[in-house]
Amino acid sequence: MGKLTVRALRAVLVVVLTGTVLVQALMVWTLVSGNDPEDGSLPLTPLRLITILGIGTIQVIGVCVWRLVTMVRRGTVFSDAAFRYVDLIIGAMVAAALVWFAVTAINAPGQRDDPGVTVIMGGIGLAILGGALIVLLLRMLLAQAVARDAEATQLRSELDEVI
Numbered sequence: 001m002g003k004l005t006v007r008a009l010r011a012v013l014v015v016v017l018t019g020t021v022l023v024q025a026l027m028v029w030t031l032v033s034g035n036d037p038e039d040g041s042l043p044l045t046p047l048r049l050i051t052i053l054g055i056g057t058i059q060v061i062g063v064c065v066w067r068l069v070t071m072v073r074r075g076t077v078f079s080d081a082a083f084r085y086v087d088l089i090i091g092a093m094v095a096a097a098l099v100w101f102a103v104t105a106i107n108a109p110g111q112r113d114d115p116g117v118t119v120i121m122g123g124i125g126l127a128i129l130g131g132a133l134i135v136l137l138l139r140m141l142l143a144q145a146v147a148r149d150a151e152a153t154q155l156r157s158e159l160d161e162v163i
Contacts, residue, residue, distance in 0.1 A: 001069070001071065001072045001136065004068055006072075006073055009065075010066065010069065013062050013065060013066050016036055016058070016062055017059060017062045019139055020055045020058055020059050020062075021059070023055060024052055024055045024059075027048050027051060027052050027055075027131070029054065030048065031048055033097075033162065037118070046105060046106060047103065050102050050103055050106070051103075054096060054099040054100070054103075054111055055098050055160070056094070057092040057095045057096040057099065058092075060088060060089075060091075060092040061089050061092045061093065061096075064085040064086075064088045064092070067085050068082060068085050068086070068111045069157070071085075077142075078142070078146050078149045079146065080146065080147050082142060082146075083142070083143070084144060086138070087139070089135055090132050090135050090136055090139065091096075092094070093128060093131055093132035094127075094129065094132050094134060097114070097125050097126075097128040097129045097132065100121070100124060100125040100128055101122070101125045103121070104118060104121040104122055104125060107121065112130045
């Protein structure tokens with residue numbers, strides 16, 4: 001991974017993480033202070049809480065990607081330590097899908113005149129789960145790469161003993 005790529009990815013992660021922390025802080029402040037700029041209808045507080053949780057999943061993914069990029073730069077990504085971060089990304093993506101399905105369920109009664117919106121929202125939730133499955137597939141590829149790296153190290157060791 002080139003230095004320019006790493007810098008660009010880290011810049012994007014900094015912007016996303018900073019933005020999500022600010023939005024989360026404002027939403028928590030609104031909930032705690034009771035200064036509701038909306039009309040005060042019932043679903044706002046549950047939607048805000050769910051949104052805060054959803055933003056948290058994005059933050060977990062961002063931090064884990066940051067750690068994996070660091071491991072790539074150090075050349076240590078093909079180790080057992082990388083699995084922890086990949087597993088956290090998968091878990092956060094599944095949690096994000098569940099949060100999205102909760103938003104869909106809360107929003108569905110208001111969409112009786114246009115149920116297509118609920119169907120589209122459900123499709124987005126399935127797409128998020130599909131993303132988690134893609135990351136799971138990539139985890140399996142990482143496991144194969146780690147196994148091959150360990151095997152190569154063992155073979156080099158045996159070859160050094162023979163020579």
